[in-house]
Amino acid sequence: MTNEPVPLILVHGWNSHPGVWKRLLPRLEAAGIPYSRFSYADPAGKDMPLIAAALEDHLLRFRKESGCGGQVDIVAHSVGACITRFFLEVMDGKARREKVRQLIALGPPNNGSALAELFNDPERSGAIIGRLGGVFVPPGYDPAGDAIVQDVRPGSSFMAGLTAAGIRKDIAYRIIVTANPAGLPGFFPLFDGRTWERDDRGEYRLTLEGDGIVANRESALPGIPPDIILPGTGTTGFPPMDPDQYCHINLPKNPAVLDRIMQYLGEP
Numbered sequence: 001m002t003n004e005p006v007p008l009i010l011v012h013g014w015n016s017h018p019g020v021w022k023r024l025l026p027r028l029e030a031a032g033i034p035y036s037r038f039s040y041a042d043p044a045g046k047d048m049p050l051i052a053a054a055l056e057d058h059l060l061r062f063r064k065e066s067g068c069g070g071q072v073d074i075v076a077h078s079v080g081a082c083i084t085r086f087f088l089e090v091m092d093g094k095a096r097r098e099k100v101r102q103l104i105a106l107g108p109p110n111n112g113s114a115l116a117e118l119f120n121d122p123e124r125s126g127a128i129i130g131r132l133g134g135v136f137v138p139p140g141y142d143p144a145g146d147a148i149v150q151d152v153r154p155g156s157s158f159m160a161g162l163t164a165a166g167i168r169k170d171i172a173y174r175i176i177v178t179a180n181p182a183g184l185p186g187f188f189p190l191f192d193g194r195t196w197e198r199d200d201r202g203e204y205r206l207t208l209e210g211d212g213i214v215a216n217r218e219s220a221l222p223g224i225p226p227d228i229i230l231p232g233t234g235t236t237g238f239p240p241m242d243p244d245q246y247c248h249i250n251l252p253k254n255p256a257v258l259d260r261i262m263q264y265l266g267e268p
Contacts, residue, residue, distance in 0.1 A: 013078030112154030188212025
């Protein structure tokens with residue numbers, strides 16, 4: 001038995017980049033946790049299975065360069081968690097060659113994204129993309145050419161593959177999400193503090209149980225209780241945060257979320 005820190009792989013979210021982890025890195029370094037940042041910041045039309053294969057190559061290269069032959073932890077934001085799960089559950093699910101102690105997912109659309117579906121809705125897409133333009137989607141965004149967004153739609157073959165594979169019993173899954181029970185408009189002003197989701201009948205609705213982009217029901221996995229961090233959750237040494245610091249985009253740099261990540265990384 002060893003008390004050596006478990007190495008960490010960091011996987012960013014859609015339309016993001018490895019720099020999103022800049023507030024977490026000093027904490028990792030202070031704790032002596034080795035880490036490596038995986039990037040798919042320029043997917044160039046690659047779908048999520050291809051990016052998952054690139055993640056596998058990245059991890060193999062990390063092991064070779066670092067000499068790490070044991071377990072690793074993975075922290076992933078948003079669709080980065082779905083990419084990671086595809087690698088672990090679909091590509092490596094039966095062989096289980098890859099040794100992963102835990103997957104810590106921040107706001108993951110584990111069951112597909114209602115927002116991705118709305119991006120493709122002929123009646124609503126224009127208004128919704130217009131609201132998010134320059135904030136969550138690039139100006140002039142066209143979802144039809146975005147392989148990642150097509151993969152994360154609830155009815156896609158990608159999501160069907162994840163569901164069929166199921167989670168691995170040899171990995172501890174952690175799901176960190178936020179919510180806005182007080183209905184604070186500033187939580188995610190573009191949707192007045194709410195999040196789009198699809199109900200059990202397939203109807204779209206706005207809910208306070210989400211982070212502005214991903215609804216909590218979309219993050220749920222069987223038997224994995226989510227860790228819900230609410231606006232107003234404090235963290236030692238930091239001033240109170242504005243409500244928008246708890247929305248999806250800011251999860252990788254929210255000090256309360258980072259505290260929870262470090263707690264999990266320190267657990268045996």
